[in-house]
Amino acid sequence: MVKRIEAVNDFVVKFANVNGSGSASANTLFAKAIMRMGVPVSPRNIFPSNIQGLPTWYEVRVSERGWLGRRGGADLMVAMNPQTWEKDVVEIEPGGYLFYDSTKPLPADKFRSDVTVLGMPLTAICNATYSDARQRQLFKNIIYVGALTALLDVDVAEVERLIGEQYKGKEKLLEPNLKALHMGRDYALEHLPCPLGITVRRTDKVGDRIFIEGNNAVALGALYGGATVCAWYPITPSSSVAEAFSKHCSKLRVDPATGKLNVAIVQAEDELASIGMVIGAAWNGARAFTCTSGPGVSLMTEFIGLAYFAEIPAVIVNVQRAGPSTGMPTRTQQADILSCAYASHGDTKHVLLFPEDAKEAFQLTADALDLADRLQTPVFVMTDLDIGMNERLCDPLEWDDSRTYDRGKVLSREDLEAGQRFGRYLDVDDDGITYRTYPGTHPKRGSFFTRGTSRDRYARYTEEGSAYVDNMQRLVRKFATAKLYVPEPVLTDSPRTAHYGVIYYGSTACAMDEALAELEAEGIPIDALRVRAFPFQDSVIEFVNAHDHVFVVEQNRDGQLRTLLVNEGAIDPARASSVVHYDGTPITARFIRRAIEERLSAFNVRPMRRTAAAGE
Amino acid sequence: MTYLAKPKLHHPDLPANALGFTRRDYEGTISTLCAGCGHDSISAAIIQACWELAIQPHRVAKLSGIGCSSKTPTYFLDKSHGFNSVHGRMPSVLTGANLANRDLIYLGVSGDGDSASIGLGQFAHSMRRGVNMTYIVENNGVYGLTKGQFSATADRGSKSKRGAVNTDEGIDLAILALQLGATFVARSFSGDKEQLVPLIKGALTHPGAAFIDVVSPCVAFNNHEGSTRSYDYVRNHNEAVNRLDVITVHREITAEYPPGSVQEVRQHDGSLLRLRKLSEDYDSSSRISAMSYVQSRYAHGEIVTGLLYVEPGAGDLHESLGTVDRPLNELGEKELCPGSAALAKFNASLR
Numbered sequence: 001m002v003k004r005i006e007a008v009n010d011f012v013v014k015f016a017n018v019n020g021s022g023s024a025s026a027n028t029l030f031a032k033a034i035m036r037m038g039v040p041v042s043p044r045n046i047f048p049s050n051i052q053g054l055p056t057w058y059e060v061r062v063s064e065r066g067w068l069g070r071r072g073g074a075d076l077m078v079a080m081n082p083q084t085w086e087k088d089v090v091e092i093e094p095g096g097y098l099f100y101d102s103t104k105p106l107p108a109d110k111f112r113s114d115v116t117v118l119g120m121p122l123t124a125i126c127n128a129t130y131s132d133a134r135q136r137q138l139f140k141n142i143i144y145v146g147a148l149t150a151l152l153d154v155d156v157a158e159v160e161r162l163i164g165e166q167y168k169g170k171e172k173l174l175e176p177n178l179k180a181l182h183m184g185r186d187y188a189l190e191h192l193p194c195p196l197g198i199t200v201r202r203t204d205k206v207g208d209r210i211f212i213e214g215n216n217a218v219a220l221g222a223l224y225g226g227a228t229v230c231a232w233y234p235i236t237p238s239s240s241v242a243e244a245f246s247k248h249c250s251k252l253r254v255d256p257a258t259g260k261l262n263v264a265i266v267q268a269e270d271e272l273a274s275i276g277m278v279i280g281a282a283w284n285g286a287r288a289f290t291c292t293s294g295p296g297v298s299l300m301t302e303f304i305g306l307a308y309f310a311e312i313p314a315v316i317v318n319v320q321r322a323g324p325s326t327g328m329p330t331r332t333q334q335a336d337i338l339s340c341a342y343a344s345h346g347d348t349k350h351v352l353l354f355p356e357d358a359k360e361a362f363q364l365t366a367d368a369l370d371l372a373d374r375l376q377t378p379v380f381v382m383t384d385l386d387i388g389m390n391e392r393l394c395d396p397l398e399w400d401d402s403r404t405y406d407r408g409k410v411l412s413r414e415d416l417e418a419g420q421r422f423g424r425y426l427d428v429d430d431d432g433i434t435y436r437t438y439p440g441t442h443p444k445r446g447s448f449f450t451r452g453t454s455r456d457r458y459a460r461y462t463e464e465g466s467a468y469v470d471n472m473q474r475l476v477r478k479f480a481t482a483k484l485y486v487p488e489p490v491l492t493d494s495p496r497t498a499h500y501g502v503i504y505y506g507s508t509a510c511a512m513d514e515a516l517a518e519l520e521a522e523g524i525p526i527d528a529l530r531v532r533a534f535p536f537q538d539s540v541i542e543f544v545n546a547h548d549h550v551f552v553v554e555q556n557r558d559g560q561l562r563t564l565l566v567n568e569g570a571i572d573p574a575r576a577s578s579v580v581h582y583d584g585t586p587i588t589a590r591f592i593r594r595a596i597e598e599r600l601s602a603f604n605v606r607p608m609r610r611t612a613a614a615g616e
Numbered sequence: 617m618t619y620l621a622k623p624k625l626h627h628p629d630l631p632a633n634a635l636g637f638t639r640r641d642y643e644g645t646i647s648t649l650c651a652g653c654g655h656d657s658i659s660a661a662i663i664q665a666c667w668e669l670a671i672q673p674h675r676v677a678k679l680s681g682i683g684c685s686s687k688t689p690t691y692f693l694d695k696s697h698g699f700n701s702v703h704g705r706m707p708s709v710l711t712g713a714n715l716a717n718r719d720l721i722y723l724g725v726s727g728d729g730d731s732a733s734i735g736l737g738q739f740a741h742s743m744r745r746g747v748n749m750t751y752i753v754e755n756n757g758v759y760g761l762t763k764g765q766f767s768a769t770a771d772r773g774s775k776s777k778r779g780a781v782n783t784d785e786g787i788d789l790a791i792l793a794l795q796l797g798a799t800f801v802a803r804s805f806s807g808d809k810e811q812l813v814p815l816i817k818g819a820l821t822h823p824g825a826a827f828i829d830v831v832s833p834c835v836a837f838n839n840h841e842g843s844t845r846s847y848d849y850v851r852n853h854n855e856a857v858n859r860l861d862v863i864t865v866h867r868e869i870t871a872e873y874p875p876g877s878v879q880e881v882r883q884h885d886g887s888l889l890r891l892r893k894l895s896e897d898y899d900s901s902s903r904i905s906a907m908s909y910v911q912s913r914y915a916h917g918e919i920v921t922g923l924l925y926v927e928p929g930a931g932d933l934h935e936s937l938g939t940v941d942r943p944l945n946e947l948g949e950k951e952l953c954p955g956s957a958a959l960a961k962f963n964a965s966l967r
Binding site: 277286303 | 672673674675677679689690694695696697698699700701702705707708709710711712713714715716717719720737738740741745933934937938939940941944945947948949951952953954955956958959960962963966967
């Protein structure tokens with residue numbers, strides 16, 4: 001008999017549901033109740049490209065140590081979907097637990113002998129209590145949450161409070177929900193072995209952190225950053241950025257005197273029009289952004305080339321998903337690094353920002369609006385589905401009220417009146433960034449013609465090769481200037497001398513934090529650098545050159561950031577190898593640690609000391 | 617070449633408008649189009665219309681896509697900002713520009729390839745959104761810059777210069793604009809300045825989506841026998857249904873017309889569109905009868921020109937979106953950033 005799993009505040013519960021069944025809000029309730037007990041949780045949605053009837057999962061990792069990355073495996077499976085039963089049962093860790101609807105008896109061979117089986121006749125209970133079909137379905141979810149509070153020792157008062165907040169002002173719904181919750185809890189207390197070996201214990205490890213989806217944070221970042229035009233086209237997993245932006249603007253962007261909006265949001269006919277509107281608006285002096293995912297960027301590339309060459313600011317939020325355009329749109333990846341870095345025809349290079357979580361996504365989206373204006377070029381905010389569509393614990397969002405928007409080099413009517421020399425593509429400050437004017441500024445001075453075709457420093461059409469080269473060289477200088485403005489990488493130095501380094505970015509961060517701690521505990525010191533932007537600062541290249549070997553960990557097949565490093569930095573390609581994870585699920589600490597251990601053993605590196613291996 | 621500026625010297629007696637500008641102040645650089653190109657006549661009509669309306673040149677933003685027609689914004693209004701964007705995508709750039717600053721006048725210039733082929737989608741959606749703009753298609757039924765291929769507005773059965781017969785149905789952009797909700801729809805002919813200038817003035821003063829399809833013969837590739845966009849063909853098949861006078865508030869003129877022969881439309885800005893009917897049974901206040909009339913005449917080989925439809929109470933995209941009256945590009949931190957207190961409240965709601 002396998003020993004049953006015993007753990008306090010360190011386990012994974014996985015809910016297997018059918019989408020469209022109303023399980024999502026009940027599952028969130030469960031996760032939030034644990035968070036309210038001061039225990040860090042990180043839930044993840046694993047959902048199909050479908051509205052109703054297909055399998056969907058919700059994974060809740062409970063980790064007092066605060067590991068927010070996906071762990072892999074499940075200690076408790078709440079198996080509510082007969083379609084996926086076999087697969088779900090297999091996924092339970094040995095010694096784990098299986099909670100299921102026991103209304104219909106299942107043959108013994110459907111179960112595993114090494115897991116504790118917890119049957120509860122949910123359908124029967126619902127059928128006996130409710131007559132309405134929809135109620136039977138919805139309350140079933142609340143009933144199993146009630147049962148879980150008993151099984152895992154979750155403070156039921158926290159769930160009650162959350163239900164109270166959810167139905168504030170809708171008291172009619174409050175009572176039946178509370179009733180269902182207790183029905184489930186009472187049944188479990190009476191019939192099931194409560195509590196299980198895995199339990200939640202109140203602690204204080206959450207602090208003032210918030211629980212937020214990255215897309216929501218991006219939307220708020222755009223709002224705080226002063227975006228006044230948003231043009232977008234629906235595409236999973238980015239649509240909720242624009243939807244959240246609309247929602248926030250309907251409250252926070254209302255002109256108090258007239259009730260009108262200080263923002264224009266247009267759902268365009270496609271991604272080509274979205275980026276066209278963004279470029280038109282930014283050309284005309286508004287801060288504008290669009291949100292999309294990989295296939296949308298593909299459609300935008302002609303315009304992105306125009307914006308690069310004509311030097312028009314644009315902020316593009318790319319909530320990356322698994323490619324190609326169809327197939328895995330609801331799974332996560334970091335596979336658009338190269339397609340964004342070099343998007344479009346001709347010689348182009350674009351600024352990319354890589355936030356690690358919702359907090360940083362908020363900050364970098366606001367920063368992107370400044371950067372785009374400062375650098376007069378498209379700026380990509382590269383999040384992904386894992387960041388964008390999952391609620392994640394992160395530090396509270398912050399805003400410095402003394403901050404002003406950097407509108408970059410724009411000549412005002414007064415500047416032009418004062419006779420300041422104006423050449424749209426004239427590099428007066430020697431940083432590659434030239435001055436621009438907004439249309440309609442001055443009756444006689446400052447007008448110019450914006451075009452994708454080649455032009456001289458005064459924006460006059462020319463096909464002279466030398467003028468073209470002059471301009472392209474200035475754009476190279478401008479890209480070098482961008483290094484001064486983009487966020488610095490974050491270095492995590494091993495306390496001991498490390499010969500090996502790891503480079504990572506974006507949503508890999510939460511798994512990497514945990515992997516590094518595990519490697520450290522195993523006596524394998526690794527220095528780590530979290531890259532936050534392209535172009536790479538010199539410190540990124542120096543980091544590679546300062547180590548015997550660097551692993552570039554990313555969530556795509558081809559090691560795209562490594563390619564970019566090799567391509568753009570003076571590094572020996574042999575010094576950097578890829579550790580890649582790209583099956584559409586978020587990368588895990590287990591995966592990273594094992595991959596690095598394997599590589600190191602191939603290099604013949606032995607741990608300096610071995611302690612009880614962490615996380616095993 | 618386009619970078620050759622026109623000399624600014626002019627005859628001292630050139631008349632000035634209310635702002636003291638002469639027509640020369642509305643010009644651009646020297647055209648590089650073929651001699652006799654219809655597009656140059658349209659540029660001249662735009663210059664004339666802006667001069668007559670006494671528009672401040674720098675308050676116009678002129679945008680275009682790609683093609684011969686899209687090159688023309690260089691040849692007029694050189695005090696205006698111009699944007700030669702991407703093939704078929706002028707409408708989205710113009711829409712964005714308009715969202716950023718609703719106070720400027722937006723003039724979109726496009727061609728039949730740019731708007732009816734590659735850009736049909738953007739054309740359609742800018743019309744249905746009601747973007748406040750003047751959208752002119754310089755329609756010659758042919759690709760000029762790539763030398764003579766049919767465009768999507770070429771009539772079925774018409775012949776190319778090389779003798780090929782077009783087997784695809786032609787797209788009538790004016791009919792599309794009518795169907796898609798444009799609130800000012802006109803058609804004209806580049807060779808009829810008298811008709812075209814007032815239509816451009818009407819479109820520029822119209823507070824919503826204004827579309828003018830201007831048949832503009834291509835002398836190089838589409839001015840031969842068998843073409844339905846040649847000067848001769850259009851002259852022989854042009855059925856003008858009305859003549860427009862645009863009367864701005866400041867310069868009211870009075871004239872006597874027989875009863876029933878004049879239709880007047882007062883626009884938001886106070887300007888008056890006075891339509892003298894040339895065809896008695898044409899009613900430019902009905903979208904449906906306009907479509908039906910234009911299509912039935914087309915079936916008889918006639919090209920209906922004039923102000924096909926105007927909606928007096930037209931609104932625009934800003935009205936639909938409920939945006940503030942001030943241009944969005946003028947707003948700063950004070951209006952846009954809710955500050956840390958609001959953020960703290962938001963944070964609190966997420967715990």
